[in-house]
Amino acid sequence: MTALLLFAKPLWNTPKNNFSPPDGKKKGNIMSKSAQLGRRDSIIVSLSSYIAATVLCFVSYMRMPEHWEMMPKFMVAAAIATFFIFIMSYLLKNSSMYDPFWSVQPMVFGAGLVAAYGIENVTTHQWITVIGMQLYGLRLTSNFYRDWPGLSHEDWRYKDLAEKSGKAYWLVSLSGIHFFPTVQVFMGCLPAFYLFAAENTGGDSYLILSILGWVVLYGSVLLAFVADEQMRNFRRNPENKGKTMDQGLWSRNRHPNYLGECSTWIGLWILILAYNPSYWWTGCGAIAILVMFYGVSIPWMDRRSLERRPGFDEYMKRTGRLFPKLF
Template sequence: MSKAASLAHICLAYAVALAVAAAWLLWGPDLALWLDALVADLLATLVVFGFSRYHHNSSFYDAYWSVVPPLLAVYWWAAGPLGADDVRPWLVTTVVVVWAVRLTANWVHGWPGLAHEDWRYPILREKAGRAELLADLFGIHLFPTLQVFLGMLPVYVAVTVAGRDLGWLDVVAFALGIGAVTLELVADTQMHRFVRDRQPGQVMDQGLWGWSRHPNYLGEIGFWLALALFGVSTVPTDAWWLFVGVVCMVAMFLGASIPMMEERSLERRPGYQDVIDRVPRLLPRPPRRRAA
């Protein structure tokens, strides 16, 4: 199947998923605004899961990570009490939209089509044995949906609560969010060029990747942290729970995503051990010199 046809299948799946979510929001029980959105999000995820199982490819879910957050932000803002003259919702929604456009575009650029599935998914299903369907449902689909929803809760606060007036923390959050997206964009651009031109066995240790082994994940963490700061700026008294989402993101990246990526890199490119020895895992600093 061509890439264009594959993308058409993905778009169909997401259109059906969002239609189901919209039906819930329009005709389902009238719950709290955030809870309505959560149920709609989970229902849409189940639809995507159905398409994943039908096509035997869990990468149907991949773009869902970045497609849904701007829809949540816009829905919450439109359904909440704040109007178009409130500046903070504009700032946080702009950050979310810019992040979503960049990440989705990067996925489209790098995804070859339905002949490809993220290499981590078969590993997770295989490890689950007879429970592979549950691993697919919960580990690959529902868990990331809940993870993203937790990260978006500060946005819910920022676009629905008439909290503290716009202040310096909003400026910091906006700058951090745009800066984090820019970091991801530069990192991904550098990696695309490297993959295009690399020699067999060559490892990436140039540009941002010479200062951090995972600058893309660093940017992703910066984005979710920016959202948390918007929430804190809105309601400082709720700061104790507004960082739950970003903490979960950091735990996932450090505890699962990065270790799996590095284990695979070592298996495929033994020279990657030299990068590990010289370049910090996440927080950037100048690389160490190669051993003589």
């Protein structure tokens, strides 16, 4: 259960706290490396790290034994990239270095699939799916960097975990904050992998289900974008400081951005069902992500909001946890 608690961060930016040791005191220069970096330098460090991780991912894939199947190669390459980002997190004493990885990983997987099979061999169905994955990743990654204060701040959840785990924090960070989300996203991308590797046996329902999958995939990206923009505009108004966002998409749903996130993975699942129904089991990733958000991330967020925002309890009564409360 500890691992589930580790990746429970919002898809829109929340105030983040500096990491401090469990006793609440900074020891030595534990934060000196990242605390001295401003927003501009932090973005340069972060982007450079992810470019290096992406190159490392592709190079490691190419150097793996030829007799290996595609899936293990992608898995090992993702693990190597994750460990590289963890090293950066450790050197900078800030686990928020990993935060963009969730959205960068699908983009790298999509590009990797096209490269592995050859551009000339990619079908229309596959192209539309890969483009959807790129849009998802670009939107979520840009959303992170737009309001990110830099490496002088760290997600408040990591501070909570540091206080609970004490000296074992970096082991917890490696296993939970870094590797657990990587596995989650890998599982969520399983439908995309088999969309390239499997044979098309969709039959008469192929086109109908494909259109449905694309509508869900692209519609979910749009839903999350609108929800994040509404929240961003609300927060930029000084008069709303300390208030609860209850306008637009947020009037009936406490976390419409999370709904868009979870629906994105469901859209990918529908697409493999259209292409080859025998791979229905690849929906395990989408289900795991849905369970994580519904059962862990949202309750954790709501508990914090109850402590910090007056009237949030009333807001909870008239809104749905993940799905809109219509009546």
